[in-house]
Amino acid sequence: MTQKVAFIGLGNMGGGMAANLVKGGFEVRAFDLSPAAQAHAKEEGCSIAASAADAVVGADYVVSMLPNGAIVEGVYIGSDGTDGLLNVMPKTALILDCSTIAPDSARRVGAAAEKAGIRFVDAPVSGGVAAAAAGTLAFMVGGVESSFEAAKIVLQPMGSNIFRAGDVGAGQVAKICNNMLLAIHMTGTAEALQLGMDNGLDPAVLSNIMLKSSGCNWSLQKYNPVPGVMEGVPASKDYQGGFMVDLMLKDLGLAMEASLSSRSSIPMGAAARNLFNLHKHSAGEDQGKKDFSSIQKFYTGNKKS
Ligand code: NAD
Incomplete structure (x- = not known):
């Protein structure tokens, strides 16, 4: 039936x-x-x-x-x-x-x-x-x-x-742990790539080096945040599509809530949440609907001249 x-x-x-x-x-x-x-x-x-x-x-x-x-x-x-x-x-x-x-x-x-x-x-x-x-x-x-x-x-x-x-509840715990880690390695990847670019490196060359070195991670492998380095990813489509900053902020908020409930320390997750929140309100417009890899723009925009 x-x-x-x-x-x-x-x-x-x-x-x-x-x-x-x-x-x-x-x-x-x-x-x-x-x-x-x-x-x-x-x-x-x-x-x-x-x-x-x-x-x-x-x-x-x-x-x-x-x-x-x-x-x-x-x-x-x-x-x-x-x-x-x-x-x-x-x-x-x-x-x-x-x-x-x-x-x-x-x-x-x-x-x-x-x-x-x-x-x-x-x-x-x-x-x-x-x-x-x-x-x-x-x-x-x-x-x-x-x-x-x-x-x-x-x-x-x-x-x-x-x-x-x-x-019951464990599925949600797994989901927020995964997305908190995703936020952390994406912000870390954007930060490292910006440091390299500010010091004269080509982001594609630096990405290839890190992909074969100990800095390798999912954001570098599948979702490079610098426009033009990887084809087909949101970074190469003006950060359209993909996973929105607003949804990442929602998930990081749930991670903060869970950490209060379990009295866990999540300094990296808290830093990532703050970075995404600052990014959302940066550049004079709401960045919430952009893909989360647009955190790269936050680093580029805040670069010292
Ligand atoms: P959405 O806003 O597109 O869809 C939610 C739908 O729920 C809307 O169509 C709305 O009309 C309906 N709705 C709201 N209250 C209702 C009610 N009382 N009765 C019946 N329908 C009601 O959101 P979405 O992007 O589809 O996300 C849904 C869930 O999936 C969220 O919890 C989100 O965090 C999660 N999620 C989304 C993504 C993504 O990329 N969009 C990825 C993973 C997880």
Whole structure:
């Protein structure tokens, strides 16, 4: 029998993910507040529900891809604990929340779901809009082993790498650790390349040297931040596309929040967050919609003459 997925949140990421579930043979009943997002999902073969509560009727799985933790908690738990999806969805359904939210927020939804007798995993993703459309996302899942195994059936059409990080909330922890490290090595790479250029080196030559030396890292290998060094990357397209500064700032904010909760010291992550925040407001215009490798412009712009 065809399995039914309720999909809530059909934006830049969710739209492509829902379309891949349709291609994977699932019956997808979808909901988004935006009529444009609904129309796009309909073109991709989803049926459109009148509300989130309508979408979950008879669902085997509920997948959400929403902007933040307050919205995710609002959708599942509701304003007073009685008007969220947990009160109306089938007890047998499995919830997969793929949004990027604070681990504590995921744990609150997980605990409320457990109280309602419903299984929940957090399954945030690595990979952007193109990976969501191509079905090549990486999923970092938090939940008990049996729920993880059940979740894989739904995640497979949307992703190429699926990891279990630990219990509920662990997927979000893995996601913010990864993105904090990404922010740190991207800022470090931009800083090193600027130092080289300021001292007369060709950034392509310096990049080749560091790629074969101990400074080699993912930003240098796949995502060089200096325009013209690498073809096809956002740096060579005026920093359009890719992963926005605003989303990196969101993830670094979640890392700060998690560090306060666990009393961890994250001086490098805090420095990276400050750098991206200064960059966002630099050069007299909001840089938030630019790709995060545009941090290179912050170094270039602040170079001493
Ligand atoms: P988006 O803003 O494009 O999409 C979010 C969608 O949720 C919108 O269409 C909005 O109308 C809908 N929505 C909001 N509240 C709703 C509600 N109560 N009920 C139903 N629909 C509602 O955002 P996005 O880029 O698709 O990101 C979604 C999540 O994925 C975020 O948590 C983000 O941090 C994460 N993420 C994004 C990227 C990326 O590159 N865009 C990469 C990795 C992770």
